[in-house]
Amino acid sequence: MDKLEAAFERLLSPKGPDGNDVQFQSAEAKANYQASITRLRDAIQLREPDRVPVTVLPSMFPYLNAGMTVEEAMYDYDKCTAAFKQFILELKPDMHIGASAPGPGKFYEILDYKLYSWPGHGVAPEHCYQCNEAEYMTADEYDLFMMDPSFYFRNFYLPRVFGALSGFSMLAPYTSILEMYGVAFNFVPFALPPVQATFQKLFEAGAEALKWAMATGASDGELTTLGFPTILGGFTKAPFDVLGDTLRGTKGIMLDIYRQPDKLLAAMDRLVPIMIAMGVGAAQQTGKPLIFIPLHKGADGFLSDAQFKKFYWPTLKQVILGLIENGCIPFPALEGHWGSRLEVIQDIPKGKTAWMVDQTDMAEVKKTLGQNACLIGNVPSSLLKLGTVQEVKDYVKKIIDIAAPGGGFILSNGAFFDEANWDNVKAMVAAGREYGVYK
Template identity: 65%
Template sequence: MEKQWEEMSSDEKQEEMFNRWLSPKDSQGNGLKFQSPQTEKAFKDRITRIKDAIQMKKLPDRVPVFLAPSFFPVYYAGITPQESMYDYDKCCMAFKKFVLDFEPDGHLGAFVPGAGKALEILDYKLYSWPGHGVSPDASYQANEGEYMKANEYEALIDDPSNFFSNTYLPRVFGALEGFKMLPALTGILEMYGVAVNFIPFGLPPVQASYKAFFEAGAEALKWIGAMGAWNDEIAAAGFPIIVAGFTKAPFDVIGDTLRGTRGIMLDMYRQPDKLLEALDRLTPLMIKMGVGTAQMAGHPLIFMPLHKGADGFLSDAQFKKFYWPTFRKVMMGLIAEGVVPMPAAEGRWTTRLEVVQDLPKGKTLWMIDQSDIAKAKKTLGKVACMYGNVPSDILAVGTPQQVKDYVKNLINTCAKGGGFIVSNGAFFDQAKAENVHAVVDTTKEYGVYK
């Protein structure tokens, strides 16, 4: 008899999540129809190769290869980032061309550009995007700010959802200003609570904000319809997407978009206890976010973009006190539910490697950028599969021969014993197509385990 989810160990849960990924459903919830038995085999071979690399129990048939671009597929297809954010058909065309032309074992889907019109409806302030603060041929970029004030930790800790809906959202979305007038929904308790607490919903600014909310929702639905159909088509052609969704390290939640880099750094000195309490408060929310998405997608890999933990951003003591404990808790919470956290250590993390290797073996998948890769293999690489390290500079201005030499050297340094996937190390926009081909082709040629 099959075990119920609740009765499974975390190992069994992870195995079950991989099984779901191996037998995918289409966007309508039915079993995915592959183009041919060959593409079905290619799809399953690719996932098995990735799974073996992650679990570190047996060697894959060869070193897998990922391509994790930012807007590169858009430039490669000859459209602008602006077009890719507003014309979903063009976006899908570009990313389809990218996957089919380069044939990586794993790709990130067509999600990077997102739904430009929804951002416009909401008047999103946290990012500048093509045509809104940056030129039509540039990628979107974050506008840092103190979207949460230094004296608002209590409000966040008391009721994170209420803080988000009534304070944070109105600040980052101009069209949601009206939400400042919303009541706390936990006040709707009794007969007399109903009328009183519904008053704000009748006010014109609140209704205007809800109107924008619904319009953005309709646009997001249109976008996900295009993305879902794209995923079905590309999976049916044999190419698995490697990310089901994302979550974050609590320190980055506060440091990136709530308090900002400057804000959180001052808080470490001026109100460390409040900061620590808020990090704890966000931890279960970040676990639920990752587990929920993985369950919904039937896919074990949850991406975690890491930012403020990189070398130099914190001292060793600050990293151990403020960044690592709740980051690790989030990963352990995901692992317990069969999810494979995929932290992306962009930039340099060389000084963190010894700390972050305190993880169970075969349960995480790390993107490594410019960290000392030989040291990474000897530390983190003992317990975790790593991907990345092919640098953006040679992809953009180097030659295919340089790329080939780099990848061969990388395979020699890291692939022994498994637990390694060749990939670019940072999400890139600019690159020469022949150099991107060289990453994939060299891996397929030299990465075979004998």
């Protein structure tokens, strides 16, 4: 049995955190759970299931729709998970992504997280958190980064994006801790007040993160017993986006393409095994094989074809292949428009990946990438918010006609959304069940 088949077998007989078999709340719940997993398995491996699997992939919508602000969802974990449960019970999707999107507000506060603004910290209570892009890694730090990425992250990057982690900048590299002679010198920084203050904050932040993870984990577990699977194990990123999103920033990485292309390429090579390990590690820890890869700066309009082929795709492809080799299901999201990239990205192993499609034309995607990969999508955010129920149904019917034949299609919205008309969201799911039956 190959590793992917083994992963699906494990999903079909799920275990709880204690290692024992999950006790479903009813025989019906178990049957629904297994039917959904089988549907997803067929769709991902490009076979026709009994019907098109249906999912909804929201950002803040379940919480706003429950009458909460994003701020409440980020600070009240019980309220957050209760709203998410209600959302799932109402829609009954074939898979979900859990209630972890809001994240723990208090945790960000404790560590003085500067990379994002969130409700009460630079953003209004009812709005989603947003990234503060900057050059957190400067143009001259590539060599330092490549010498030891973990050292670079701990001593340079983390203190810049978390105010409370400034003490990290005083620590010695762990790789200096070699033998008895001199070993103690490496530990002197731990006696210094700024380092101790940082560790105090870490204990506090860790406790808060655990509290939140217990709440979302319990929520996922309960939903499983009710028959609603999540197969999402974690996430990783394309090496170009690792550098372009939060280290060098958009402007920084675009200039590096001209000013220091060799360093950029070398740094991305350095990141490939690290990003593979990130996804594989998450899948092993959670027992769930689907690894999300949000794709950003390879979209249409960012780079030329030649630049895409040279700078974006090769290392992303290596990450995808590495995940597949280790039994993961890469789940890249083509955020925005990707029509000009389809010919290039279709070059991947058949039946091993699932791609979220946002605004790219579904017919074009099916003809190219869709020949080798399962597609997830692509009801537009604007339609969910502004369209009529009938328009939503018509759109769902249209994309099922295009993308469902032969398998390899999961109906969903196209982009993680905050705001929508609830009737439209329900209509999308209902239409998927109605029109998605294979005959």
